Amino acid sequence: MKTEFIILAIDTSCDETSVAVTKNDWVLANIVYSQVEFHQKYGGVVPFLAQKIHQKLIKEVINKALAKSGKNFNQLDAVAVTIGPGLPPALEVGVKKAKEIALKYKLPLVGVNHMEAHLLSSFAKNSKGKGGLKPKFPALGLLVSGGHTQLVLMKDFGRYKLLGETIDDAAGEAFDKVAKMLNLGYPGGPIISQLAKEGKAKYQLPVPMAQSKDLNFSFSGLKTACLYFLQKIPPEQKTRQFICDFAASFEKTVAKALTLKLEKAINKFKPRQILLGGGVINNLTIRKEVRKIAKKYHLEVCLPYTNKLLTDNAAMVGVCAWYQAKRKDFVKNLKTLDRQPNLNFW
Ligand code: KG4
Ligand code: ZN
Numbered sequence: 001m002k003t004e005f006i007i008l009a010i011d012t013s014c015d016e017t018s019v020a021v022t023k024n025d026w027v028l029a030n031i032v033y034s035q036v037e038f039h040q041k042y043g044g045v046v047p048f049l050a051q052k053i054h055q056k057l058i059k060e061v062i063n064k065a066l067a068k069s070g071k072n073f074n075q076l077d078a079v080a081v082t083i084g085p086g087l088p089p090a091l092e093v094g095v096k097k098a099k100e101i102a103l104k105y106k107l108p109l110v111g112v113n114h115m116e117a118h119l120l121s122s123f124a125k126n127s128k129g130k131g132g133l134k135p136k137f138p139a140l141g142l143l144v145s146g147g148h149t150q151l152v153l154m155k156d157f158g159r160y161k162l163l164g165e166t167i168d169d170a171a172g173e174a175f176d177k178v179a180k181m182l183n184l185g186y187p188g189g190p191i192i193s194q195l196a197k198e199g200k201a202k203y204q205l206p207v208p209m210a211q212s213k214d215l216n217f218s219f220s221g222l223k224t225a226c227l228y229f230l231q232k233i234p235p236e237q238k239t240r241q242f243i244c245d246f247a248a249s250f251e252k253t254v255a256k257a258l259t260l261k262l263e264k265a266i267n268k269f270k271p272r273q274i275l276l277g278g279g280v281i282n283n284l285t286i287r288k289e290v291r292k293i294a295k296k297y298h299l300e301v302c303l304p305y306t307n308k309l310l311t312d313n314a315a316m317v318g319v320c321a322w323y324q325a326k327r328k329d330f331v332k333n334l335k336t337l338d339r340q341p342n343l344n345f346w
Contacts, residue, residue, distance in 0.1 A: 009318030012094035013086025021069035022318030029068035030315035054093035080321030110321040118277035131305030140271035145278030146172035164215025174219035199244030255289040
């Protein structure tokens with residue numbers, strides 16, 4: 001059975017045009033072109049603008065990734081591409097390009113679920129084979145990004161159960177919207193977390209879904225509570241210190257909402273390790289609160305070897321694709337390549 005795969009991986013699920021070259025779980029090259037400056041003036045990602053920029057850049061980013069890895073098309077064993085979830089017009093660009101390459105070079109194609117790739121990001125090793133996690137199953141994944149907030153139980157590679165997810169906004173979306181209310185710019189997460197460092201979490205905000213028995217999340221109520229709270233503060237009191245304190249309070253509330261459900265899931269499913277993934281996991285307060293819970297249950301908290309693998313990137317797609325390729329999980333018919341929106345194939 002073939003287990004060695006050099007893979008060209010593409011992710012165009014949102015506003016990052018990213019291409020990686022991986023050899024098994026080693027990341028040989030990972031080029032991420034962030035479109036953020038183009039979307040900034042709209043205060044969020046504009047799907048058709050994202051599509052246009054992906055179309056313009058994809059070829060160049062592929063060539064850069066190949067050059068950096070020292071590989072060429074003829075040395076590849078497979079092509080991988082994110083097939084969902086994501087913004088349909090944006091996803092389409094990567095899927096079309098990956099199909100083209102697969103046909104031209106007669107390579108098998110791996111269709112990757114973006115959330116599975118986030119979940120497996122901790123298993124990636126660097127270009128020298130360093131880093132990367134040893135799996136201990138069952139593992140519990142907490143995936144927190146701009147589009148998703150999910151708790152996933154992982155029984156093995158390829159076997160996942162979606163335990164809970166947001167019923168409205170994702171946590172990252174809440175960060176972005178609250179930053180917008182404070183006129184702080186886009187994306188809000190990094191700005192809020194920077195300001196929160198200088199603040200004290202002294203304002204009480206409601207912890208979403210604290211009373212619910214299930215493992216779902218909700219962030220739209222918190223967003224509204226923030227709006228009402230901020231509307232009551234006169235402009236002259238919205239000093240830098242106030243904004244820092246508010247940012248710290250908001251961040252702490254999001255962390256509490258996430259860890260409440262994480263702890264519930266730990267009690268119920270007794271995982272052996274916790275896998276973290278997604279852009280919001282860059283947030284140090286959230287990490288600290290997750291670590292506190294993990295320590296209580298003597299659990300290891302797992303993160304990728306570099307923060308670059310938390311936000312959207314194709315390296316995690318390549319690594320995920322390797323696990324799929326080993327089990328011969330290739331796209332059977334290029335013409336009927338379908339999307340796979342849910343990480344729920346236990
Ligand atoms: O995983 P990601 O790159 O894209 C999606 O798949 O959605 O996550 C992007 C999200 C954005 O909402 C951004 O504001 C948030 O991650 N983010 C953060 C931080 N860095 C990025 N949120 C909180 N604190 C951060 N330090
Ligand atoms: Zn993502």
